[in-house]
Amino acid sequence: MGLKEVRSRKGLTQVQAAELMALPQQRISEYERGQDMNVSRAKKFATILGCSLDEVCEYIAPEK
Numbered sequence: 001m002g003l004k005e006v007r008s009r010k011g012l013t014q015v016q017a018a019e020l021m022a023l024p025q026q027r028i029s030e031y032e033r034g035q036d037m038n039v040s041r042a043k044k045f046a047t048i049l050g051c052s053l054d055e056v057c058e059y060i061a062p063e064k
Helices: 003-009 014-021 025-032 039-049 053-059
Strands: none
Touching: 003 025, 003 039, 014 025, 014 039, 039 053
């Protein structure tokens, strides 16, 4: 399962997630396509999604 599916399951749009994280919507899109995310942003994403950091890390695509 990817970040997009998790975000959607929580009922958030990319725009809403971006607003909550104080990031451009484009950055959320990039993360959902597998771009690297730093730890502080991963923690914030976990808070917004209501899940653990471990769960968020499972959704981050491996390096190519």
